[in-house]
Amino acid sequence: MKEIVIISGKGGTGKTSIAASFAAIAKGKAVLADCDVDAADLHLILKPEIRRRTEFRSGHKAIIRKNRCTGCGKCAQVCRFDALHDGTTWDAYPEVRYSIDPVACEGCGVCVRVCPADAIDFPEETCGEWYISDTRFGAMVHAKLGIAAENSGKLVTLVRSEAKRIAQEEGADYLLIDGSPGIGCPVIASLTAADFALIVTEPTVSGDHDLRRIAGLAKQLGVPAMVCVNKWDINPAATREIKALAQGHGISFAGLVRYDRAVTEAQRAEKAVVEYCAEGVAMDIQGVWTAVLDAINT
Amino acid sequence: MKIAIASGKGGTGKTTVATNLALLLGERGENVVYLDCDVEEPNGHLFLKPSIDRRIAATIPVPVIDESKCTACGECVKFCQYNALVRLGKTVMVFPELCHGCGGCMLLCPQKAISERDREIGIVETGRACGVCFANGRLNIGEAMSPPLIREVLRQSAAAAIAVIDAPPGTSCPVITSLRTADFVMLVTEPTPFGLHDLGMALDMVRELDVPHGVVVNRAEAGNIDAESFCAQRQVAVIAQLPDDRRVAEAYSRGEMVLTAVPSLRRHFETIWEYIRGQVHA
CATH class of the missing domain: 3.30.70.20 (Alpha-Beta Plaits)
Incomplete structure (x- = not known):
């Protein structure tokens, strides 16, 4: 079983849209974990049926x-x-x-x-809830951090380890982890000791800047990483620069995903992009998944 | 006056709103400071392009154990809420990266065997950019704990009349730390299911903090009223709608300010400022 984390550094680059499509492609072979516990969105596409709900207690006030x-x-x-x-x-x-x-x-x-x-x-604090659920693509573990609650890193660790346990029990091939933006506590908790990281970036000055920092973190934690550029055609010149930057950091390139309104339309239809359409951006995401599998299996 | 820009979901346009609002205020001759509190991935400098004149290390105090005095009684280990101290045989080991710097262990050690040293977690950079004072924090890579660095960035607002705080995404401790002292929080969203779902969480958060707030819809599409109906239902005012405009996306990708690249959008930032001023002084 391989643990694949989808991260980005910068927020809003398309982690969750790509994670949901990966889940659809790997249907039946993957367990899913939403480790973006303080702004979780994967459930909006995967529509989980909650099987078990548990309080998350951590820390004191x-x-x-x-x-x-x-x-x-x-x-x-x-x-x-x-x-x-x-x-x-x-x-x-x-x-x-x-x-x-x-x-x-x-x-x-x-x-x-x-x-x-x-x-x-x-007294001990209740900081949120976490869930084990069924989705049309496979089992999913996710959580909701309480309002203004702390200990997101510990909740991420809990979600991840429960998802891993289920993946091992079910004999799944993959554990797909949707990470959070940034490089701090929750990101470190979702990335540490994972088998592989896919960094989703965008061709902007921010995407470039933040890629350097998240790539540095993956390297420091010894997690092999690949990068894909989402909405690459917004700025082809910046995309080329990011490609060169990734090479310079020893990170291989997983592919380009075009800007397409179908991504937002799929979100509104509560579908993964690859379920919503078969051409264009769906093919791009399929290509990234194939590149990730090639990298993991070699 | 402290104005914080936050969002829940990442990538909705916090930095765009915060930097352009700061620039607008600078142009009007206001004494304004822009504070980039997204210390994990600070991006404001890519747009405001400040000249940095000072870099200072942000530190937290962590324990140092004098082994000649320590009897490994374990009082500190039992006390520490963060598991930053562990007893191994006859010694106590410190895991500085887990320490929050509360000073409890030093205070209660019966042998007075604990002192403190400063551990660097990141740096604070300050400077100026086109009429705007600038400060940001850069968390060291591999560092988990950002709130102490964010507090250090927030301290750079002392001399300014108006502080524009660019908050990190999410709704957990780094965001709370950034918003705690704000007089007004502007939530930036986009009219997508993810954007609005996370706006809902951000609204719960600002209401829990009891800070006046409003919403800016970014990448608004003509004819799409998803964001407006969501805000009406949640009883929050939509202050401005920045249109979905490829010129804005392209300018952003190159690190350009909206006020300069697409001057026709300036009026939206003026609306935002007038609204906040009215709310805070009312």
């Missing part, structure tokens, strides 16, 4: 127990995340001077530890 707080302020002195705010007045609890901003709180627990009055509670 500090909460003031108003009936115990004496207003001494030790918590505010030690907090490095600017989460304890002075000047709160509660009619029922005149001694309480501080409040904790749940958004700023990093859940480190230092305030809990130093509070002499045991006035700070530290």
Whole structure:
């Protein structure tokens, strides 16, 4: 079983459209994982039927127990995340001077530890949900991070490892992972120790710039990568430059995907591009998949 | 006044809106700073083309253990919420890349065996570009934790009257960090199912943060009212619609500003600014 991650560096280059088409082409042979947990879209095309739903609990948040707080302020002195705010007045609890901003709180627990009055509670947080589902192309694991929740990297790791377990149980040939943009925590969690990465970029100054950084990350993590240029005909000269750039980084080229309104139309029809049409852009994506398989199998 | 530009989905046009809005304000003589908080993939400099005059390392404090004092009692290991400290036999090992820099271990070590050193996670670059003060952050490759670097970028707004914050995509910690201090959040979307779905998540987020907000629809197509009906249903104002125009896409691909490449679109950025000014001062 080969684990293939689709990433991009820059957002909005077409990762999910390409991942959905790969899922359609590899129907019955692949398990799918949407690791873009804070802006997940793959389910809009794959229409999963949820088989199992599980709460994702991770980390803690500090909460003031108003009936115990004496207003001494030790918590505010030690907090490095600017989460304890002075000047709160509660009619029922005149001694309480501080409040904790749940958004700023990093859940480190230092305030809990130093509070002499045991006035700070530290419950575990529910940060979202994750699902095991069936789709018309195969099993899928996906998630929804809670609003303003943290620990997206841990949720990605969980989604990925569950998907991997299912892929192994089912004897699938591929685990297809739709990644998130960027190069930080969730991307590192989806890329580390994968068999292969397909980087989807676009022929723009941003696409070029961001490709360098995501290619650097793949190299640092020792994950072999290929690059494909989506909407290549928006700027053919920039496409040529990206091709040269990829070669310079020792990354092979997986192909070009043309700009085509059929991609948005397919999205509106809740279909993968290769289901929606057979020609043009669908052929381009098919070509990229073939190039990826060739690279994996050699 | 702090204006943040965010989106949920990536690639909808945050940087286009943020850089052109900053440029417009600069041209009007406002004291404006553009802050690129997409520190994982900063792109604003490709369009504003600033001359950078200062680069400073952004660091977080991480523990250093004095082995001559450490008794491997394990208090720090038990305390650390991020598993950045691990006891191996009679020593305690530090995994600095997992450390959030809370300082708890140092504070509670009974042997006073822990001090701190600064670990670099990225750099902050500052400079100027055509009447606009500029700052961005560049997260080091392989670094997982961006919020401390984003906080450092946000600190560069002190001298400016107006800060335009270019937020990263998504709805998790890096975005929250970028929006936390904003007076207004402009959400940029595109009229596609993915764009609107992620706009919905971004709306949930800004409402949870309780910040005034509005929507700019980018790549709007004549006759397509998907975005308008979605926004009406979610009761959020559509402030401007930037048309789907190949000239904009081509200018973007070359790193050109919309205000210069397609001057007829300038009025949309003026509308955006007038709206925000009215909302924040109202």
